[in-house]
Amino acid sequence: MAKIKDGDNVKVHYTGKLNDGTVFDSSEGREPLAFTIGKGMMIPGFEKGVLGMDINEEKKITISPEEAYGEIREDMFAEVEKSQLPPNVKPEVGIELMSQTPDGQQLVVRVTEVNEKTIKIDANHQLAGKELTFDIKVVEIS
Numbered sequence: 001m002a003k004i005k006d007g008d009n010v011k012v013h014y015t016g017k018l019n020d021g022t023v024f025d026s027s028e029g030r031e032p033l034a035f036t037i038g039k040g041m042m043i044p045g046f047e048k049g050v051l052g053m054d055i056n057e058e059k060k061i062t063i064s065p066e067e068a069y070g071e072i073r074e075d076m077f078a079e080v081e082k083s084q085l086p087p088n089v090k091p092e093v094g095i096e097l098m099s100q101t102p103d104g105q106q107l108v109v110r111v112t113e114v115n116e117k118t119i120k121i122d123a124n125h126q127l128a129g130k131e132l133t134f135d136i137k138v139v140e141i142s
Contacts, residue, residue, distance in 0.1 A: 002141055003052050006038040010050060011140035017133045024127065032139045043068045050136060058137045065129050072129035079118050091119045099123070 004010055011032040016025040027033050035041040037051065045067030053059060065071050085091060091114050099107045099121070113120035 003054055004037060004050050004138065004141055006051075008037050009140075009142045010035060010037060010138065012050060013137045013139060015135045017135075019131055019133070024132075034140075045132075046134065049134065050138065053136070053138045055138055055141055058135070061134050061136065063132045063134070065131060068130070068132050069125040069127045070129075072124050076123040076128075077112070077120065078123070079120050081118055083117075085119075097121070 011034045013027045013032050015023060015028060017023050037047055045063030049061035082091065091111050093111055093114060095111050096108050097111065099109045101107055107123055109121040109123045111119050112122045
């Protein structure tokens with residue numbers, strides 16, 4: 001059988017869990033996840049984890065934050081004046097807002113604190129700083 005190598009188009013079923021067992025994503029009940037090895041479509045640790053697998057092979061991989069969404073970066077926290085928010089937005093801790101970087105890139109941020117005149121936001125990926133475990137089954141290699 002052909003083992004997965006760089007440049008292969010791959011389809012996998014997966015379940016992603018945090019260390020406490022919480023499932024944060026899964027392809028269960030959906031189409032398998034399709035991606036091309038080496039194109040940067042997946043986090044590095046996921047791609048490395050499927051390299052060398054065969055069709056129908058199942059595997060559990062654990063990915064460090066460095067090979068996933070990175071460590072939590074303090075420079076990704078900011079304080080914003082409430083007056084800069086659209087008038088229809090009522091900020092609450094935990095809600096996600098869309099923001100735009102100076103170069104025009106869209107960014108999802110989470111509200112971490114609400115004060116009288118300001119809010120604090122976190123632009124880190126929600127899985128930053130976390131070790132991730134994936135149960136993977138290869139369903140197609142082409």
